[in-house]
Amino acid sequence: MSFDGMFTHAMVNELNQNLSGGRISKIQQPFANELILTIRSNRKNRQLLLSAHPSYARVQITDQPFANPAKPSTFVMSLRKYITSAIVQDFKQLNNDRVVSIDLSAKNELGDIHDYILTIEIMARHSNIFLINKETGKIVDLIKRVSPENNSFRGLLPGDDYKLPPAQNKINPFSTNNENLKGLSAGDIRQKYEGIGLDTSAELEQYIASGKTLDDFMDAYQNGLHPNTATSNDKHKLGFFPVAFVNTTTKANTYTNLSELLDNYYVDKARLDRIEQQTKSITHRLDIILKKDKSKVKKLNKQLNQTDVMAKYNLYGELLTTYMSKIERGSSSITLTNYYNNEDVTIKLNPEYSPSLNAQSYYKKYRKLQNSIPHIKEQLEITTNEVNYLESVLASLEYVDIEDVDGIVEELIDSGYIKKKRKNAPKKRKKKLGENFQSSTGVEIIVGKNNLENDQLTMKLSQKNHYWFHVKDIPGSHVILKTSEPDEQSITEAATIAAYYSKARDSSKVPVDYVQIKNIRKPNGAKPGFVIFEGQKTILVDPDRQLVAGLKENK
Template sequence: MPFDGLFTHAMIAELRSKIIGGRVTKISQPFPNEIILTIRSQRQNHPLLLSAHPNYARIQITQIPYNNPPVPTNFTMTLRKYLENAKITEISQLDNDRVAYFSFTTRNELGDELPLLLSIEIMGRYSNVLLINQAENKILDTIKHIGPSQNRFRTLLPGATYIQPPKQDLLNPFTDKSKKYLELVQQFPNREILAKQLQKNYQGIATEHALYLADRLHDVGDDLSTNWDQALKQSDCPTPTIVEGNKAFFTFFKYDNDSKVENAESLSVLLDKFYQKKATSDRVQQQGSQLFHVIKVNLQKNRKKLKKLQQTMDSTQKADILRVKGELLTTYLFQVKRGMTEIELPNYYDSEKPVKIAISNQLSPSQNAQKYFKKYQKLKNAVEYVTKQIKITKAEINYLEEIETQLELADPQDLPDIKVELQQEGYLRAQKQNKSGKVRKNKLGQPDTFYSSEGIKISVGKNNLQNDRLTLKMAQKRDIWLHAKNIHGSHVIIHNSQPGEQTLLEAAELAAYYSKARSSGNVPVDYVEVKNIRKPNGAKPGFVIYEGQQTLYVTPDEDEIKKMKKI
């Protein structure tokens, strides 16, 4: 994904136009490797995201909402100490590298002016965010501490002298006066080879951008120097583009000849579109790895148990045969002689088919008969027990599959609720007590809120605890309840007793979208008044039964879902 030096250059140009001269009004750290500075500039709040994530490191203004952790980190507290109300004066780039510097001016405790640098280094797993006292060239703190044992050349710890990343022996494409690219295009006429040579000679050019520049240099009949300069100038006037294909990527270049492109109004909006799904999914996988593991293990255990129970149930089908053999032995006891190992007797239940019966030569005729009756009674007793266990195990599997679906559809902020539920149900150990002997209760998340095109409020539960509270406590008796039919998914409530047809369809789309059938084309959705919903005694969280429902068929559309969220 080409957040390379060229894209960094373009992003800095965009940020300069929006936040230079602004002041920091809020600082938060929603995730371990990501900081958000809210910059008040031009009468607007701009949430500036600085991400040192190993896979998605970037800088941008983001509109994706985040929840703050209950306890701020040390790095967050350091940033708040020095940067709150600080004024941003400049944004610069280290050559054409993926290193950006945000210059701030503020005042220390004595009232003296204090120049600060906030640096973000976008370098894959080595990405970092550093706060630097520019006057003393000392590091105040970093989001990732790098000690001498990890990097002898460059220590990134509070109090250490700041050293810039090692300079690359490559040309800066924006300041190159030698026009090395003209020499390369003569030597390497092949597009792919030329692209690789551009990367070897110029700093900060990803493969996708190198191929784009190679194409511009291969335009026959044009002034190649003009093509090169015009391509680079697009960083100051970008065309934010997502290029689809085997491997989708984002760019600021204008792709005229590629039909599979999606444009955005700004580079920041582009990154929100590109990263939101993938980054959210990865965060859920990382932060919820324990939950995924617990569900996977318990599903495997219960599916294996169900298989064995069904095998046992199959074996109980032989119970009647054992009873018949015992009765026949009792009836024809006089024909059984001690020492026999098998006997064939007429079957008065089926006169055409005599029955062969194995008998033990160590037992008397009557003991052989009793042996068959005992086996019959044992299997008969097993039927009731096994039937009950199969029902319990199927319900357990259904519940675990429901949780699995919720994890697949979850946002990071939904995970604490699911964890609490698994603790309550005994799949995870309960939260430890604090020093005072009390267990700290996590505040349950709120259902998501949407509005139909008719302006009617619609609520969507994102997990079982939210579903129960939404349906059984928050909803009114005449409100409309919706759920994907016979499919794991969310409870949806229309907060209106007589919604229009359009609202019903839109709420059904929400129920289909927040279900296992999200990617399906025609999803059945049941709807019924809340008064017809009830929860059986002892039922698992999220489980309800209902009657008198009607069914709609809808196709979930993500764009339509987003519109309802924004209204």
């Protein structure tokens, strides 16, 4: 199911159980559409994520790490002014809609207590987060300000009266009396009841097919949640009913609560979106260069194919020189016998040229093509290497974590693809080299997160008898298994990590090459991350997120 009203209802219950009575200790806005409130509750700090993202809007507790931007946004400054140290009184849902309100009680500078409401509206591209003064009903601030010209229904600026989004005039399923829905289709259910999404209505339709009532469904929903992600018809879906209930389910993962479910469900989607926000201008520039390079490779290959006629031009020159006495001046063509195979060959001539000039013309074409081949091959190699390099950089942005983006930017600066920031920019903290894991049998594994790290790990820091892993013929990270005598389990796990940190992350049966580092070398002048090797073996593995996470925890 999607994050519909039913899911929102269950999430509000979970938030009340974990965060009600807690105190807000920290407020961050790590990305344009996302707010993080650190809430101290039951002697534990928990991060509450409020997202107004157009595609991934949601509210949940999250365990994902978030960096605090150096400069807080205007919205964060307003929140810090009014609700820092505020007490979380309650989480409420508007009927069964995807609108969640958090009642807050905060003291001002004079010690007076004021009540506020932090409201998140989950409405796709219209999603928004509001801080509302409960006493006046006015908007203190909001994460997305909208001018009156773009929204005539209600004011969406600080100081406007807060007005609820347009009502759907549907029935709240939590306020009905033992209603029998037998005979209603999934579409009818969605039209009649508020907050029931496409997947939920399909599950409800199956549930009531046997004559059960809506109340039966609501009781099962209230008392038997089973958070899961189920793959059904090649689609990855959220769920909170037992997986066996969905007949088309082929694969499922279960979780202890809804927040853990969302962290796992959105981990790649949100990560890619955040990376895209940070690197949009860079990837745009790389895409332009890559497009030009691919076009150049195509042209160079075409030029190289044209050199196939080189031998023919040389033959024509030879035949015209040999049979020059037979050529009549002013002829446009002549048919001569090829003395290499005794076949007749028709050769075009320039009527304005003498027989000798015609022969020299073909020799000239032959020499021009002959001289161009080394240059074409050289340019083809250079451009192909650049294409491979740029594809590897763009691919790495699909599987690295948000904190690894700085390393990729540094790599592009060193390689001359983007300009270095001005000298007075704040210095970035030096980060550890690579990502560390440990196999089930205790062998250390390390992964390069960009091409500069790949070079460092493979060519400088690893021992010659250690083992190197990389997906076969696909952009990906270098993975080092730090042992000279690896066991089969460690080999499989290192290969799984290599497949996971590659462009083949979402594939299955991924071929991974592995070889001792002594059999690897880096050609002079090669792009970062590029190596050649021999004597490798290949293993097929599935990129398993849970296995990789477990190996990381081992470390």
